[in-house]
Amino acid sequence: MTYTLQIHLPDAPNAADRRVREALATEGFGILSEIDVQAALRDKLGEDIGAYTILGACNPALARQAIAIDADIGAVLPCNVVVRAGEAGGTDVVAGDPETMLSLSAGGLGDIADDAKERLQRALDALEQASQ
Numbered sequence: 132m133t134y135t136l137q138i139h140l141p142d143a144p145n146a147a148d149r150r151v152r153e154a155l156a157t158e159g160f161g162i163l164s165e166i167d168v169q170a171a172l173r174d175k176l177g178e179d180i181g182a183y184t185i186l187g188a189c190n191p192a193l194a195r196q197a198i199a200i201d202a203d204i205g206a207v208l209p210c211n212v213v214v215r216a217g218e219a220g221g222t223d224v225v226a227g228d229p230e231t232m233l234s235l236s237a238g239g240l241g242d243i244a245d246d247a248k249e250r251l252q253r254a255l256d257a258l259e260q261a262s263q
Contacts, residue, residue, distance in 0.1 A: 210251060
């Protein structure tokens with residue numbers, strides 16, 4: 132089962148992070164949270180895994196619709212987008228597939244999941260096309 136949408140960008144992680152945020156904003160997503168996994172693992176374990184940030188992206192209108200249908204769905208919101216150093220250079224951008232995540236609900240979220248996935252995919256496609 133595939134549970135992510137992924138692209139690879141030639142940009143360094145810092146530049147890619149800025150571009151990812153802009154592309155998400157174009158599709159109506161704001162960033163609710165940011166987790167610097169690289170810093171956390173370095174500080175807590177003394178290990179350096181390279182650039183690795185998790186962005187908690189939220190489209191408020193879609194989130195509100197989902198919560199109105201299933202108040203517990205917040206346990207799998209927001210849409211997480213990972214911006215990490217690629218193994219061969221550049222940056223990997225990996226987004227959780229909203230259809231997979233929202234399928235955990237008892238039902239009624241299919242249209243919202245489809246909309247969120249389409250928006251995320253358009254953002255990733257725009258990033259990829261701008262890099263060519």
